[in-house]
Amino acid sequence: MTSTPRVLSSQPLREGWPPISEEEVELPSGARKRWIRMHFGTSAAVLPVTPQKQIVLTREYRHGLGRIVHSLPGGTARNGESAEACARRELMEETGYSFEDDQTELLAHMYANPTGARTRIWWYLARNVRKTGVPKVDPAEVIETRLVTPRELLALIHDGSFAVQGQVAAAYMALERLGYLSLSL
Amino acid sequence: MTSTPRVLSSQPLREGWPPISEEEVELPSGARKRWIRMHFGTSAAVLPVTPQKQIVLTREYRHGLGRIVHSLPGGTARNGESAEACARRELMEETGYSFEDDQTELLAHMYANPTGARTRIWWYLARNVRKTGVPKVDPAEVIETRLVTPRELLALIHDGSFAVQGQVAAAYMALERLGYLSLSL
Numbered sequence: 001m002t003s004t005p006r007v008l009s010s011q012p013l014r015e016g017w018p019p020i021s022e023e024e025v026e027l028p029s030g031a032r033k034r035w036i037r038m039h040f041g042t043s044a045a046v047l048p049v050t051p052q053k054q055i056v057l058t059r060e061y062r063h064g065l066g067r068i069v070h071s072l073p074g075g076t077a078r079n080g081e082s083a084e085a086c087a088r089r090e091l092m093e094e095t096g097y098s099f100e101d102d103q104t105e106l107l108a109h110m111y112a113n114p115t116g117a118r119t120r121i122w123w124y125l126a127r128n129v130r131k132t133g134v135p136k137v138d139p140a141e142v143i144e145t146r147l148v149t150p151r152e153l154l155a156l157i158h159d160g161s162f163a164v165q166g167q168v169a170a171a172y173m174a175l176e177r178l179g180y181l182s183l184s185l
Numbered sequence: 186m187t188s189t190p191r192v193l194s195s196q197p198l199r200e201g202w203p204p205i206s207e208e209e210v211e212l213p214s215g216a217r218k219r220w221i222r223m224h225f226g227t228s229a230a231v232l233p234v235t236p237q238k239q240i241v242l243t244r245e246y247r248h249g250l251g252r253i254v255h256s257l258p259g260g261t262a263r264n265g266e267s268a269e270a271c272a273r274r275e276l277m278e279e280t281g282y283s284f285e286d287d288q289t290e291l292l293a294h295m296y297a298n299p300t301g302a303r304t305r306i307w308w309y310l311a312r313n314v315r316k317t318g319v320p321k322v323d324p325a326e327v328i329e330t331r332l333v334t335p336r337e338l339l340a341l342i343h344d345g346s347f348a349v350q351g352q353v354a355a356a357y358m359a360l361e362r363l364g365y366l367s368l369s370l
């Protein structure tokens with residue numbers, strides 16, 4: 001089934017951000033289904049590695065989760081900002097670290113959610129990051145920077161401290177790209 | 186910051202499922218912030234491995250994404266259903282495969298979203314799965330079962346065919362748990 005489903009109706013559920021709408025859709029099979037969709041903008045995040053092969057993480061309070069989690073630096077792009085520029089700005093704001101233009105590469109462009117939103121997150125890997133600035137802490141989040149080794153990052157994943165799915169996926173991809181994880185069959 | 190933030194107001198945005206509310210919260214720092222929260226129930230999914238060490242995937246159309254993706258079998262629990270029972274039922278409905286009680290283990294319990302929902306997904310690993318039934322296809326999804334090797338699963342992740350973040354995270358965790366991926370420092 002590759003033909004496009006027909007959107008029969010789309011109704012906004014509220015004013016404000018993020019926009020949420022309810023759509024009725026007719027699928028190529030003839031079946032009809034209602035979907036809730038949230039419309040987020042571009043989001044981007046980065047796995048930053050220092051010259052000493054340590055990974056720069058943040059620890060922050062997330063009310064959506066109701067707890068403190070370890071995360072990769074990232075956030076939502078401002079109007080007109082590219083995904084890479086967003087990742088770079090969020091890294092500086094959250095940790096004070098930066099990287100040279102030739103030290104970054106795209107890791108993946110993944111979907112946040114299989115059903116409720118078409119949002120894709122841009123994940124970058126940045127090598128040889130250095131502390132060149134001062135973090136600007138958002139008072140609604142408590143941010144602390146933490147440097148961990150690849151082995152410690154895997155341990156944080158295993159013990160559930162690094163617990164947001166997209167972040168876990170990007171961390172594994174980065175460890176693989178950096179040559180720390182490999183397939184043994 | 187470990188003290189609990191105070192929810193000042195919580196307003197439902199709509200009737201129906203999933204419930205969505207807008208909360209105003211006062212953080213321990215004194216800062217106030219508004220959050221949109223979606224309230225999903227229990228969700229569970231499973232990475233099923235056959236005795237021949239092949240992984241059972243589905244290919245399905247997801248309107249939320251507007252495309253066909255490869256996925257691990259899973260879905261939302263019915264009233265009173267445990268996460269493991271949900272994973273087992275969804276595996277049977279989507280692929281016709283099943284597993285013995287002593288062949289399953291919890292892989293992880295991860296957050297779907299860092300901000301908008303407190304939803305956690307239960308991910309299982311099931312070994313020695315066998316085809317013992319007939320899939321019940323949901324007419325709103327086109328489901329095809331596909332068996333892949335660990336190497337092929339990694340290739341689907343790398344080329345973006347297996348593109349939903351939580352699924353990618355669970356796949357890496359399962360490959361690690363099964364001994365196919367390991368840290369080399």
